[in-house]
Structures are given as structure tokens and as C-alpha cells.
Amino acid sequence: MSALNLDSIVQRNPEMVSADMDGEMVMMSIENSAYYGLNAVGSDLWEAMENPVSITALCDRVTKNFDIDMASCQSDIMELLTDLRDRNLVQLAE
Template sequence: MPAVHEPIRLQDRYAWSDEQIGSEVDGNVVLMNLAKGHYYGLDTIGSDIWRRLQHGPEVGVMVRELAETYHHDAAEVERDVLALMEKMREQNLIRRLS
């Protein structure tokens, strides 16, 4: 039975897990889950999110920075970031720090 997680919150900090490796290919990130042997490709914005997660940022700060960088509505960016992070967490690509 899969683990049940609490929702990712804006005050949480997440970073890369030890179960993944990532590489840049033509400016975008390709990830591999080492335990499962699955590959994942990220688009430009997904790759930007991934790079930011290297240092374990607070999710809300990252959302605000991305909204400013890409000139998008903060609520839309928040929804998209949280959705991507949930998928990453399900695949053990990221881990919660706090």
C-alpha cells in the first residue's frame, strides 16, 4: 500500500532525494529514479523548479520567485508548482526537510 503523505504546504522545505540522479540535456532536466529505474523529462519551467529544489527552499518563497520570474498569476503558479512537486514526491525524487 502506498504511503499517505500530508499535502505539501507553502511553509515546507523540500530538496532532492538521494534516490534520484539528474542531468541537463539541451537546457532541460532529465531525472532518473534509481530505485525504480524510471526516467522523467522536465520542460523549461519544471527544470527551473528542479534546480531551485537543490537548496531546499521554502515552497512559498519559490512560488513567489517563479511568479515574478515568469510574470504569471501567483495562484496559478502555486497550483502548478504544488502539482509537480506532488508528482516528484510520489516518485521519491524529492524529500521534505521541514
């Protein structure tokens, strides 16, 4: 599996079942028999990944919508997306 970088184009796994619960996204993985929850920032990212999007564009979106600097944002998003990809919740776009 190739490593993610800022130019990677990602999208959420279309097989995931997700719902907004009081402003936080909750997803269910039938494959993993597990539930996952995302805070406000993660929920915003999940919404943005409905269609293929670059990680750079996600960072731009988050720095506009939340109080975070670009360097911290890039680091945090890379860590989150790597974790989500490892759990098969996010994938590289075809």
C-alpha cells in the same frame, strides 16, 4: 505522508541522478528504474531545490522568472511537487 502546503520545505532527493539536456532537466531514478523529464519551469524548480527551500520561495522564483500569476503558479507547483514527491524525486527537508 503529510500533505504539502505553501510553508513546506522541500528538496530534491539527493539519490537522483540528473543532467541538463538542451535546457530541460532529465532525471533517472535507479529505485524506480525510470527516467523523468522536466520542462524549463520544472528544470528551474529542480535547480532551486538543490538545497532545502520553501514552496512559497519557489513560487516567488517562478513568478519572477516566468510569465505566470501567483495563484496559477501556486496551484501548478503544488500539483507538480505532489507528483514528484509521490515518485520519490522530491522530499520534505529534514
